[in-house]
Amino acid sequence: MKRTWWKESVVYQIYPISFKDSNGDGVGDLRGILSKLDDLQDLGVDVVWVCPIYQSPWHDNGYDISDYCKIDPAFGTMEDFDELLEGLHARGMKLMMDLVLNHTSDEHPWFLESRQSTDNPKRDYYIWRQGKNGGPPNNWESYFSGSVWEYDERTGEYYLHLYSKHQPDLNWENPAVIRELHDMIQWWLQKGVDGFRFDAIAHIAKAKGLPDAHNPQQMPTVRAYELFSNLDDVHTLLQNLYDNVLYSYDIMTVGETSGLGPEEALDYVGDDRRELNMTFQFEHMFLDAGSAGSGKWDIDPWKLTDLKEVITRWQTVLHGRGWNANYLGNHDQPRSVSRFGNDSKEYRVPSAKMLATFLHMLEGTPYIYQGEEIGMTNAAFASIEEYRDVETLNFYSEQQRKGVPEAEILRAIHLKSRDNARTPMQWDNGPQAGFTTAEAPWIGINPNYDRINVEEARRNPDSIYHYYKELIRLIKQHAVIVYGEYGLLLPDHPEIYAFTRTLKTSRLLVILNFSAGDPVFEWPEEAMEPRDIELLISNYAPQVHEDLRHLRLRPYEARVYLKRTSSSS
Known part of the structure; x- marks a missing residue:
């Protein structure tokens, strides 16, 4: 098996809006991250993955990009970014950017031009279609609920968005779009970034002709999902990106590719494929999703035997042929100790350590999500007014329209909302958990910050934090843990x-x-x-x-x- 630096690395994921606020506006920023680089070095991580920091109107927390080559003012300046990159490199760490290539913001200049007229030169940068039978062009449904099609009155056509209506999908059948994106990626690599996490990369190709899906009431069905995910053209496009851009750099790449098993994942990460180093698989993220049609919000207790079956297939199929990206939580998932462990006062610490052991002892690169190293838990806010996530708010409204009782809706949200992972990092037991000096951060602090915080964890030699440090040290000491x-x-x-x-x-x-x-x-x-x-x-x-x-x-x-x-x- 070929040995490489990214196989031997431990990755730490930062959700910047919630990591550390440096200027008192209630929003995390780049200088906040800069102030904590010594903490990351102390933990022992090798790579820092930073979620989107590009210019954005923030309809989906930065995953709606309006300018790929500008830093959003809420986070700081390009000079701040350059200082962050230099600071990481000076400490022996690398920086991985989070890049969205499936869609842009509807405020991106390309889209603003595209919607001006049906013959605009940028029209074909996106996927526009005429309606059918007085309605949308097909019956696909968005990941954020509702149709994937949004009607545009100016031109009398619909544009496609697999996510929010503010996130129109790019048209990867247009060579001009591909050239623009390749040039942009090259620009970041020349600045010195060390890799990319490619968001929603499995969706950049859609089925030819955009045909209707079956059983639209239960999206995403297998049939529907196959029309816009993991199609053969995705691999052609990624190989083209690798051959023309990525090949020249010693970087780390990981793709967000839901809806596949390990055999299909080899098409992305196989040693001979020239595509990606690794992918995030989602099978273990669906173990607690029921079958009542509400997707992840339909909660079923998960079974350990099912977790073993999923993880074992990925571990065995990819061994010697590809590489795993191992994770238990991220910015889109609940807190791992609340989901797979036990976040009670009695068992939070031992179960968080147990889960950390599991994560770091598997074959593959371990990904730590900010706060996991101190055992941060789900927030379980009391009212819907405290939530900010567009997916959560859409789910709440949809369930209300169906007459579902408030307590039942909130129970699902408490367990599965993406905002569980997005509450601010808990640095100390002072005001606002040391995250900000503002009276109110962009989203509320988990009230347990007084006992769960970095300062307390670093002071206690038996804490979850110090246990993580020891696990990372062992990875660097024993090749058997890696390979x-x-x-x-x-x-x-x-x-x-x-x-x-x-x-x-x-x-x-x-x-x-x-x-x-x-x-x-x-x-x-x-x-x-x-x-x-x-x-x-x-x-x-x-x-x-x-x-x-x-x-x-x-x-x-x-x-x-x-x-x-x-x-x-």
């Missing part, structure tokens, strides 16, 4: 997730209790002999005189053992 082959143990156990990682003569055994119970781990003979091991890390102190062959685990306990060898890597 070892994964092997699942106990596939049907409902509480214990155990697996091995093997690289030449080195072997890891990872034991994780995903429950508040105390199940017994029966030591498998094929894993390794209990007497020939070293405990690398655990979120509990080992018990005196414990029987490793019949190890009774404590709630959310995590242990990682290494087989001792004379040439341990």
Whole structure:
């Protein structure tokens, strides 16, 4: 297996509007990030992924870009960006930009020209169609609810938007659009950025002719999804981007590609594909989504056996052929400890450490979302007025129209709203959690900041923060954690997730209790002999005189053992 720097890296994701405000306006900014670079260096991360900071009217928190080559004034200036890039590089860290290539803002100059007339030179930069039978051109539905088509009175046609109506999709069948985007990416690379996370990249190609989808009442159905996601043309377009731009740079690329399994992912990340280094898979993000037609908002309890099945397929199919991007939370998902762990006062710390162990011991690049390293939780705001996310607000309005009780709507929002991950970073127990000096930040602070914050975590040697530091240190010390082959143990156990990682003569055994119970781990003979091991890390102190062959685990306990060898890597 080829060894590369991005396989051996740990990535830290920053949602800048919520990270740190430097000027007291209630909004996080670039100088706020700059003020915390020493903290990131102390944590030990290698790459900082910054969500969009481009000029934007902020209908979707910056994922609606109105100018790709300008910094939004809310975040600062291009000089601030240059200083940030230089500061990261000086500390031995790299910067990965978040880039949206599927759509722009409806305030982007290209779109403003495009909607002027049907014969405008920029008209074909976007996807315009005449209506059909007095309505939209087809029956596709937006990810943010409603039709993907928005009627434009000036020209009497509809434009396509898979997301908000303020995010018109670019037309990747137009060579002029491709040239513009290639030039823009080249411009950022020449500035010295170290990689890109490509947002919604699976959708840049749409089915020829834009045909109707079946069962429009239950979007996205498999049939509908296949009309605008992971089409063959996406791969042609990405290979073209790689050959013409990316190939010349030693960078890191990751694509947001929902709706596929590991076999299909190899089309993006296979070693011979010339497309992306890795992709974010979504199968484990759908384990708690029911089948009542409301997508992620329809909550079903997830099962550990299902998580094992999903993760194991990705670990085994990609081994030696591609690369995984491992994550449990991000700016679009609930807080991981609230979703996959236990955010109660009793179990938040051990379960957050257990989840961190899981994330860092899998094969693939681990992605830490800001706040995970201190165990930040879902916010569960009391009223809809406290939420800001367009997807959440649309869901609330839609459910109200259907007559769903308020408490039931808010229960789903408390569990799944994207705003759970977007509350400000909790730096200390002072006013506004040390995030801002403003009287009110752009979105409310989670009220538990008085006990969950960076200052407290750094002071406590037994904190989640210091546990993350040790996990990152171990990754840099042991090649088996990065490159070892994964092997699942106990596939049907409902509480214990155990697996091995093997690289030449080195072997890891990872034991994780995903429950508040105390199940017994029966030591498998094929894993390794209990007497020939070293405990690398655990979120509990080992018990005196414990029987490793019949190890009774404590709630959310995590242990990682290494087989001792004379040439341990």
